[in-house]
Amino acid sequence: MTEKTTLLKPSPETGTLIEMAPEKIPSKQGIPELEKKLLERIGASARKLRIMHVCGTHERTIAKYGLRSVLPEEIEVISGPGCPVCVTPEADIDIAIALAKSRASVVTFGDMMRVPGSTGSLLDAKAEGADVKMVYSIDDAVALAEKKPEQEVVFFGIGFETTVPANAATLLRGVPENFSLLVSQKRTPPAIGLLAKDTEVDAFIAPGHVATIIGTKPFEPLAYQGFPVVVSGFEAYDVLLGISLLLTQLGEGAARVDNGYPRVVKPEGNLIALKMMEEVFETADSEWRGIGNIERSGLVLKKEFEEQDAAKRHEDFYAKALEEIRKKAKGRDKKRCICAAILTGKANPSRCPSFGKGCTPKTPAGPCMVSQEGMCYNWFKYARAGGSGHA
Amino acid sequence: MCIAIPGRVKAIVNENTATVDMGGVRRDVNMDLLGGASEALLGKYVLVHVGYAISEISEEEGEETMRLLKLMAGLDDGENDSFEAFPGNRDTD
């Protein structure tokens, strides 16, 4: 995606957002003055604090703008399992590869192509002749199926609540006979709930784009447990605003869910999207790579949509390929990737002996180095540049 | 994966789809999650994720963000100059 974008500013007269001439705005400049002031404020009320965010896009913002280096030392921002690509289990990738090695065309997002399953990635399978394609949207996958009615097309649908509604909308609109969905979708609140128990953390920055869909209510149980929570957007100033709001709550001795991203997130979420999700999917226990099974943290297709469930519908025809993958995986020596510890806020990439050496975005040894939202990827990409931008 | 990009609705293509301008790049975006591609969305800002608009970006709430930012930064309304360049909804990429 391009770096250029339409910018808005509040009109001095009415205060409503108006479009600005893009050429006047140096891109990615942020609001230096405001960010400086926010940092001063944060510095003045700083206290020993471990804040966890659970969104890969937040990690990106924090790494990109070098926020860790400008925040007061007492405030530590750690990363939770916020990268859907990183938590997709090897077993699901294996099934996708087995499907592609059989007679189906497997279609998915770019990030997903390079994540290693138990013996290799979808991209490796493609190099070996399997039918794997990359798309930007599930609609592109449906279009592929429409073009080739004789070809089974399987969309490998991974993601959190931000991505799931698109899959629901597609199935509700109706899909061609030869189209099915391999579902590996996750719900974030149960995972955050687990971390609240397991990891040393004082407060949470909730994922803004997940909240766009599910609203702010699902994060309330965290507040009841005593954790201040803020829903934040993805600019440097959004994250700084979030931290300020958390400090305010702590100062008041309060624990609630503040909405620091009201221009996008409504407290009730996106009701249309939620209804569609409910019609198509139901909650189930789900495996998170590196974390294990988390109760009610998955979204699987309801019985009415069984016909579109690739894992069930094609079970027989990919069984042989899957068996071969599993056989091959048995003998392999496991690489010592510490993604699991990183995803649960227990370690930083710098603790991994492969970081930046054997493992780089070009030669990823684990899922956290593949995705643009992975902690290792962002540390590699931006730490080297010292974190650009303001704040 | 959860990266989403704001854009402005420029044209309605059919009942599901609208053309959205995202920083000079025009794309057909599915509007089903906002209740379909209706004329009422023309000119509005939306947040786009994997080809679907997932939320309308609210102008009034843009002001609310600004109010919160100013409040937390300890700046009062009079001190407005630094906000001339408030990029309310920049690319979240």
Ligand code: SF4
């Ligand atoms: S640097 Fe590579 S091997 Fe190490 S934890 Fe990150 S992804 Fe895994």
